[in-house]
Amino acid sequence: MDRDDLQRSYALLGLTSDANLREVETAYRQLRELFDEASLATYSLLDYADRQEKLESLQIAFDVITQSRICPLPQDEPPVTSDTGTVCDPRTTPGLHLQQHRERLGLSLQDVAERTKIGIYHLRNIEAQNCDKLPANVYLRGFVREFARTVSVEDVDAVVDGFMAISRQPTESN
Amino acid sequence: MTVTDQQEGQQHRPRIWAIGGGKGGVGKSVIASGLAMSLAARGERCILFDADLGGANLHTFVGMPNPQRTISDLFRRAAATLDDILLPTPFPNLSLISGARAQLDMANPAWLQKVKLIRQLTILPADHIFIDLGAGSSFNMLDFFLAAQNGLLVLMPTPTAIENTYHFLKASYYRRLRSVIRHLEAEDLVDAALATKVQNGVRSPRELLLDLQQRDPQVAQRLQRAMARFTPKLVVNQVQRSEDRELGAKMVIACRDFFGIDMGEPALIRNDERVLVALKSRRPVLEMFPGGPFAEDIRRLLALMLPAKEASHGQR
Numbered sequence: 073m074d075r076d077d078l079q080r081s082y083a084l085l086g087l088t089s090d091a092n093l094r095e096v097e098t099a100y101r102q103l104r105e106l107f108d109e110a111s112l113a114t115y116s117l118l119d120y121a122d123r124q125e126k127l128e129s130l131q132i133a134f135d136v137i138t139q140s141r142i143c144p145l146p147q148d149e150p151p152v153t154s155d156t157g158t159v160c161d162p163r164t165t166p167g168l169h170l171q172q173h174r175e176r177l178g179l180s181l182q183d184v185a186e187r188t189k190i191g192i193y194h195l196r197n198i199e200a201q202n203c204d205k206l207p208a209n210v211y212l213r214g215f216v217r218e219f220a221r222t223v224s225v226e227d228v229d230a231v232v233d234g235f236m237a238i239s240r241q242p243t244e245s246n
Numbered sequence: 247m248t249v250t251d252q253q254e255g256q257q258h259r260p261r262i263w264a265i266g267g268g269k270g271g272v273g274k275s276v277i278a279s280g281l282a283m284s285l286a287a288r289g290e291r292c293i294l295f296d297a298d299l300g301g302a303n304l305h306t307f308v309g310m311p312n313p314q315r316t317i318s319d320l321f322r323r324a325a326a327t328l329d330d331i332l333l334p335t336p337f338p339n340l341s342l343i344s345g346a347r348a349q350l351d352m353a354n355p356a357w358l359q360k361v362k363l364i365r366q367l368t369i370l371p372a373d374h375i376f377i378d379l380g381a382g383s384s385f386n387m388l389d390f391f392l393a394a395q396n397g398l399l400v401l402m403p404t405p406t407a408i409e410n411t412y413h414f415l416k417a418s419y420y421r422r423l424r425s426v427i428r429h430l431e432a433e434d435l436v437d438a439a440l441a442t443k444v445q446n447g448v449r450s451p452r453e454l455l456l457d458l459q460q461r462d463p464q465v466a467q468r469l470q471r472a473m474a475r476f477t478p479k480l481v482v483n484q485v486q487r488s489e490d491r492e493l494g495a496k497m498v499i500a501c502r503d504f505f506g507i508d509m510g511e512p513a514l515i516r517n518d519e520r521v522l523v524a525l526k527s528r529r530p531v532l533e534m535f536p537g538g539p540f541a542e543d544i545r546r547l548l549a550l551m552l553p554a555k556e557a558s559h560g561q562r
């Protein structure tokens with residue numbers, strides 16, 4: 073991945089590189105919906121193959137951006153409660169999903185580190201989806217699972233899957 | 247035909263509006279007549295031009311059951327110019343060029359002179375000319391649409407209307423693109439881009455322009471600039487539910503992505519039973535119910551389309 077790829081990815085989502093992860097997720101979700109097979113607003117604008125390609129390019133742009141993120145934690149954002157329905161998707165933005173759950177419980181990263189016995193360095197990189205600095209998959213899987221349980225994530229497997237999907241290293245299982 | 251680039255500055259020429267959208271029954275005629283009625287009431291000289299040959303009924307919307315002279319007289323050479331078939335309506339400042347009794351098949355040979363016709367339109371004594379394009383995306387319709395400063399694409403929130411709108415939009419976009427390419431003598435460049443693109447599939451005009459950027463930035467930029475001026479206004483009519491309200495904005499985003507054009511804020515026109523009531527009594531809805539939702543939305547559409555100074559002109 074190079075800088076141009078990254079620029080193009082932001083442009084594709086209609087964003088600039090100063091967008092935060094939450095904005096990235098929202099833009100991605102809205103565009104996916106707009107170009108979905110069932111969307112009335114793009115009915116007949118694209119044929120089947122073009123639509124699939126469009127959706128795929130959105131997916132790639134989203135992945136490129138989330139993987140490039142280096143710890144830009146929005147520390148002062150208000151806690152998100154589950155009944156507002158704005159909790160991020162555990163598969164597409166697992167780091168943000170973990171962060172939201174942690175904040176909802178009013179826990180700091182230090183708190184989570186003490187409870188899980190996982191280094192705060194790793195926890196921070198996990199939340200930020202900082203792919204360059206994530207531990208090897210064998211460790212990552214266990215860390216994420218532990219982190220997710222500690223902050224009461226409902227669907228722990230989804231978060232683990234989400235991280236396996238964005239992790240750069242080949243997964244050992246497939 | 248070369249690209250007509252009429253600028254705002256030409257004070258004495260009428261502003262030409264074309265109301266199209268591909269589908270019949272979506273409200274083109276009622277909207278065209280509403281816009282004209284509204285501006286005429288403000289003292290602007292308006293002409294309604296019914297180009298829906300074969301389905302002409304614009305006269306009915308302004309309470310004129312049986313137009314004496316129509317465009318068919320022009321085709322039969324019983325009249326020489328548009329001026330000769332210009333009819334006064336019961337409303338001050340509002341005239342009509344009727345398309346009644348003209349047939350599509352008689353239109354085609356004579357329509358070969360459409361350049362002449364368009365030129366005649368631009369010298370008519372008026373401030374605004376509203377062309378009701380009728381259904382379809384024939385070249386004649388497209389050329390009228392492209393000659394207008396204000397192109398409106400009327401649709402309803404239904405899949406069939408949306409489909410026809412996109413079809414019309416693509417057809418008019420490509421027709422304009424082709425004439426700009428010819429104008430810039432960039433045929434070879436575009437052919438080369440298309441030749442390699444076809445293997446990968448040209449997904450959208452915007453991608454074609456991106457590809458041209460790599461080959462010849464200068465020509466690509468001029469092409470882009472010319473096409474950026476192609477900004478028809480989306481008019482979503484018969485809006486009822488909240489999804490209907492969002493449809494136009496979503497289509498604008500999709501078009502920015504697909505064509506690389508910015509159509510700006512879409513116009514919404516609410517579903518209003520008064521439209522049918524007025525039509526049944528063969529009176530203009532804006533005259534009968536000037537305070538109703540339809541009239542209100544027509545005025546909002548006018549405000550969207552006209553620079554602030556012009557919109558308020560004649561109100562004082």
Ligand SMILES: Nc1ncnc2c1ncn2[C@@H]1O[C@H](COP(=O)(O)OP(=O)(O)O)[C@@H](O)[C@H]1O
Pocket residue numbers: 269270271272273274275276277483484485515516517518519521522525540
């Ligand atoms: N905003 C509206 N609310 C209610 N009915 C409408 C509205 N717009 C159009 N209609 C109805 O739709 C019908 C078709 O409108 P018309 O202007 O003749 O369509 P077109 O010219 O596109 O074929 C009209 O008879 C009118 O009753």
Ligand SMILES: [Mg+2]
Pocket residue numbers: 271274275276298301303378380
């Ligand atoms: Mg009509």
